[in-house]
Amino acid sequence: MIKRFLSLEWKQFTRASYFQKGIAIKILLFFAAIYFGGAAIFLGIGMFFILRKAVPEIDPIITMNNFLIYWFLFDLVIRFFMQQLPVMNIKPLMTIPIKRETIIHYLLGKTTLSFFNFIPLFIFLPFSIVLLAEGYPVINVLCWFISIMVLTLTVNFINFLINKNNTIFYIIISVLALFIGLEIYQIFKVSQPIGVAFNTLYNLPYLVIIPMALMYALYKINFNDIKKGFYLDGTISKKADKVNTIDLSWMNRFGSIAVFLKNDVRLILRNARPKQVLMMSFLFLFYGLIFYTQEVYQQMPAFLAFASMFVTGGFLMTFGQLVPSWDSEYYKLLMSQNIPYKKYLESKWYLMVVAVAISFVLSTPYLYFGWKIFGMIAAGALFNIGLNSFITLFGGALNRVPIELNVKAKAFSNTNGFNPTQMLIALPKLGLPMLLFYIPYKLVNFEVGLLVLALSGVLGIVFRNFFLNQIEKLYQKGKYKTIAAFAENK
Amino acid sequence: MITTSNLSKKYKTNLVLNIQSLDIPKGQSFGLVGNNGAGKTTFFSLLLDLIQPTSGYIKNNEILVHESEEWKPFTSSFIDESFLIGYLTAEEYFYFIGELRNQNKADVDALLAQFEDFFHGEILNQKKYLRDLSKGNQKKAGIVAALIGNPEVIVLDEPFANLDPTTQIRLKQIIKDLAETKGVTVLISSHDLMHVTDVCERIVVLEKGEIIKDLATNEATLKELEAYFAS
Numbered sequence: 001m002i003k004r005f006l007s008l009e010w011k012q013f014t015r016a017s018y019f020q021k022g023i024a025i026k027i028l029l030f031f032a033a034i035y036f037g038g039a040a041i042f043l044g045i046g047m048f049f050i051l052r053k054a055v056p057e058i059d060p061i062i063t064m065n066n067f068l069i070y071w072f073l074f075d076l077v078i079r080f081f082m083q084q085l086p087v088m089n090i091k092p093l094m095t096i097p098i099k100r101e102t103i104i105h106y107l108l109g110k111t112t113l114s115f116f117n118f119i120p121l122f123i124f125l126p127f128s129i130v131l132l133a134e135g136y137p138v139i140n141v142l143c144w145f146i147s148i149m150v151l152t153l154t155v156n157f158i159n160f161l162i163n164k165n166n167t168i169f170y171i172i173i174s175v176l177a178l179f180i181g182l183e184i185y186q187i188f189k190v191s192q193p194i195g196v197a198f199n200t201l202y203n204l205p206y207l208v209i210i211p212m213a214l215m216y217a218l219y220k221i222n223f224n225d226i227k228k229g230f231y232l233d234g235t236i237s238k239k240a241d242k243v244n245t246i247d248l249s250w251m252n253r254f255g256s257i258a259v260f261l262k263n264d265v266r267l268i269l270r271n272a273r274p275k276q277v278l279m280m281s282f283l284f285l286f287y288g289l290i291f292y293t294q295e296v297y298q299q300m301p302a303f304l305a306f307a308s309m310f311v312t313g314g315f316l317m318t319f320g321q322l323v324p325s326w327d328s329e330y331y332k333l334l335m336s337q338n339i340p341y342k343k344y345l346e347s348k349w350y351l352m353v354v355a356v357a358i359s360f361v362l363s364t365p366y367l368y369f370g371w372k373i374f375g376m377i378a379a380g381a382l383f384n385i386g387l388n389s390f391i392t393l394f395g396g397a398l399n400r401v402p403i404e405l406n407v408k409a410k411a412f413s414n415t416n417g418f419n420p421t422q423m424l425i426a427l428p429k430l431g432l433p434m435l436l437f438y439i440p441y442k443l444v445n446f447e448v449g450l451l452v453l454a455l456s457g458v459l460g461i462v463f464r465n466f467f468l469n470q471i472e473k474l475y476q477k478g479k480y481k482t483i484a485a486f487a488e489n490k
Numbered sequence: 491m492i493t494t495s496n497l498s499k500k501y502k503t504n505l506v507l508n509i510q511s512l513d514i515p516k517g518q519s520f521g522l523v524g525n526n527g528a529g530k531t532t533f534f535s536l537l538l539d540l541i542q543p544t545s546g547y548i549k550n551n552e553i554l555v556h557e558s559e560e561w562k563p564f565t566s567s568f569i570d571e572s573f574l575i576g577y578l579t580a581e582e583y584f585y586f587i588g589e590l591r592n593q594n595k596a597d598v599d600a601l602l603a604q605f606e607d608f609f610h611g612e613i614l615n616q617k618k619y620l621r622d623l624s625k626g627n628q629k630k631a632g633i634v635a636a637l638i639g640n641p642e643v644i645v646l647d648e649p650f651a652n653l654d655p656t657t658q659i660r661l662k663q664i665i666k667d668l669a670e671t672k673g674v675t676v677l678i679s680s681h682d683l684m685h686v687t688d689v690c691e692r693i694v695v696l697e698k699g700e701i702i703k704d705l706a707t708n709e710a711t712l713k714e715l716e717a718y719f720a721s
Contacts, residue, residue, distance in 0.1 A: 242617075243579055243617045243618060243619060245579070245617075259586065259589040259590065262586075263575070263578075263586060266577060266578060266582070267577060270577040270619065271577050329572060329575075329576060330572055330573065330574060330575045330576070331572070332538075332540055332569065332570075332572045332573060333572065333573040333574070333575070335538075335539075335540060336538045336539075336540065336562070336565075336566075336567055336573075337562065337587070337590045337591075338559070338562040338563050338590055338591065339590065405576065405577065406576070406577070406621065480540075480541060480542050483540050483541070484541070487572070
């Protein structure tokens with residue numbers, strides 16, 4: 001039986017869409033995998049020394065243990081938004097003469113093969129090896145490492161549970177909120193006893209039995225939960241979403257684009273994939289922290305200009321590059337209706353502008369780094385609104401990848417941004433703000449650099465109609481190709 | 491209303507549709523039958539300019555569909571689920587289509603009121619997104635949406651599939667009314683010979699992209715069709 005299941009898995013893996021892509025994309029994906037894998041391994045190796053340097057008075061392993069809880073929390077949050085659970089895939093197995101329990105074991109076993117369970121392997125395995133090289137006791141390190149991996153699987157099963165069971169979801173969310181609240185207001189630092197717990201786990205290797213018991217318990221809870229609801233209308237069901245009926249009629253004041261704008265807002269609020277994009281674009285806000293805090297980059301203002309553009313451009317780029325793919329599920333409808341392309345595009349443009357504006361407001365804490373940095377963010381925002389938005393929409397028009405709206409993108413199978421035209425289009429997006437800033441900065445001074453970058457954006461706004469018309473032409477030219485591509489199986 | 495001339499569609503060397511000439515007058519209820527791969531959906535897709543003809547053309551009310559978009563305001567269609575917007579509720583979807591076809595909320599409400607029977611209490615006020623409705627109910631919503639905005643040409647691909655018997659009977663009445671009393675040109679395709687002969691004044695049989703039969707419906711038509719498909 002297991003052999004058959006494994007062969008199913010293998011077929012699913014090798015026949016997945018990302019293996020059906022062209023050779024160029026395969027190579028790019030390969031390099032991306034190498035890059036990220038390598039980065040994680042280096043982080044794992046370097047972690048020990050970073051920690052020793054940062055907090056020299058404390059043993060790195062203790063510092064590590066104190067911070068582990070944040071790692072697992074982060075892991076859980078990311079999983080909740082990103083990890084697609086394979087529940088529906090077992091539907092065809094339900095009527096086949098296989099024991100129910102076997103299928104459930106298979107289903108749960110399948111989730112352990114998720115990409116998310118392998119990330120810690122890349123980080124903590126090198127870290128543990130460094131620990132051993134540094135002469136830490138073998139038994140302790142080994143058991144600690146096993147505990148981490150087992151706890152990762154525990155998080156995997158917690159995520160499964162909260163995805164399937166609303167009560168447990170709310171319980172866990174409220175407990176977490178409570179702990180985080182206590183932590184922030186310094187009433188009671190929950191992270192401290194947890195840090196102590198992890199340290200105890202390290203010091204007394206036989207306690208590895210506790211995480212194992214925990215994982216077993218969660219596995220069992222999941223198992224029973226699925227077994228109880230092993231019906232099409234139970235756990236196996238596709239969750240029918242609760243309807244949110246927010247009144248959007250106030251948007252009618254936007255005139256002729258209101259009809260599209262209302263739809264786009266609903267698109268974002270009601271589908272898993274756009275929600276993911278929304279969350280990702282929120283993370284972009286923190287992009288500046290990487291650059292502004294490093295001494296090295298202070299001498300390289302071109303990179304700062306680049307980072308500043310990213311701070312406000314997260315949504316613009318992640319959402320914009322997939323216009324019109326967002327509407328791929330019903331593209332035939334749009335094409336057979338009396339739709340003015342320009343209004344359609346304008347609506348998306350307004351969405352992107354509003355997102356940049358909101359990101360800009362949210363980025364005010366960057367004032368902490370001084371007016372120069374904030375000026376760069378402001379200039380970057382203008383560039384985003386005026387030029388980047390059109391470049392992104394232009395790139396989107398060349399991108400004909402259908403999207404399943406209500407399915408979370410899988411890690412590394414999200415190759416939508418990964419076609420050659422998309423890569424070419426990305427170059428001006430990234431390079432242009434650097435050039436626009438750097439040339440006048442070198443020739444005159446910093447302020448003029450900012451001014452030119454900002455003015456380029458204003459110029460874009462002035463010539464908005466021209467740009468929209470050009471993109472519209474592109475849409476019309478590619479109409480049949482786009483329809484055919486969107487009709488293909490995803 | 492609809493004129494087809496020398497129309498063909500080839501995918502590489504595979505000829506999937508080849509129609510010398512086919513004219514459909516205004517107000518006719520027109521049925522297209524044929525086995526899988528006969529070219530029914532291809533014909534409709536060409537009519538809606540969703541694919542490009544290899545040769546020839548279709549004129550809709552004297553407008554070349556692959557050159558101008560002027561046919562869109564008076565033509566509406568429901569081909570498959572990709573004509574639905576899954577994340578909207580039925581009402582939101584109807585209003586959206588209404589706005590695209592210059593109908594305000596009251597206009598749409600007035601139209602929907604006529605189809606209360608047809609909906610059978612399963613479409614409106616459901617607090618469900620279209621993607622969570624059953625196939626049959628999705629179809630009902632799609633068909634009614636195609637009636638919004640007083641179109642003069644309505645294209646429905648297999649409207650009877652997935653519908654329950656009561657709804658099938660009601661749909662037949664609706665289609666007949668549209669053609670007979672409102673002068674709407676209705677084009678449908680179907681695998682159900684009985685339904686098409688009930689509804690359509692004229693039935694065309696396609697096989698491998700060619701027109702095999704072109705019948706004005708009478709009592710003998712059903713027998714004739716059955717005999718043809720049985721052999």
